[in-house]
Amino acid sequence: MIQIRTYLEQFVALSDHDWEIFSSKLIKTAHKKKTILLKIGKVERQLSFIEKGSVRLYIPKVENDLTFGFSFKGNFISAYDSFITQTPSTYQTETLTETTLWHLNYDDIQDIYSRTAIGNTIGRMIAENLFLMKSKREQSLLNDSAEQRYLNLFSERPDLIKQIPLRHLASYIGVTPQALSRIRRRIIS
Incomplete structure (x- = not known):
């Protein structure tokens, strides 16, 4: 409390x-x-x-x-x-x-x-x-672009974003899970 x-x-x-x-x-x-x-x-x-x-x-x-x-x-x-x-x-x-x-x-x-x-x-x-x-x-x-929305979420709550299933993250930023995978690959490389 x-x-x-x-x-x-x-x-x-x-x-x-x-x-x-x-x-x-x-x-x-x-x-x-x-x-x-x-x-x-x-x-x-x-x-x-x-x-x-x-x-x-x-x-x-x-x-x-x-x-x-x-x-x-x-x-x-x-x-x-x-x-x-x-x-x-x-x-x-x-x-x-x-x-x-x-x-x-x-x-x-x-x-x-x-x-x-x-x-x-x-x-x-x-x-x-x-x-x-x-x-x-x-x-x-x-x-913002979908990539920027992902980056914003990642920078604002990096510890908590790990708890969220990718399909929910994808829906939240307005993309398919496949598109989120491509965004994540681009960011990592």
Whole structure:
């Protein structure tokens, strides 16, 4: 739980009282590799902090899933659009590795907003961080070549990229697994 407090205190100072309310709502869960956390068509009821592991966001397809996001240790994960609107999700979330999560459910977050001095600030900071990650990805898809998107991902998270199967990486940067293999060969040579 200390990881979460450390993460939040990057953005805002937490009083012990506010932390007590916030932390009292957290529920810890452990998940095996390839556990679907949220199925398409279900409403996201939780905002989760990854203590250990990695999660991908994707649209399931018959031949190749369309992976559009990853989240790793020390970050929040959610089908956030479904979470804030409380409407069915158009995509799924799945663990890529053994993963430990700390959850807050929707009603508990609303309670935190109303009972703490900094609840709304924390919510805004988490939302802004999720927005910035999404915006960065969209801009990369519009401005960068597939090779540059791979290099960016590799330079930003070299230790974590090793955990992601190549087919998910290929989908994430918008190419086939074969095209990713060619990109990787060009980079190595």
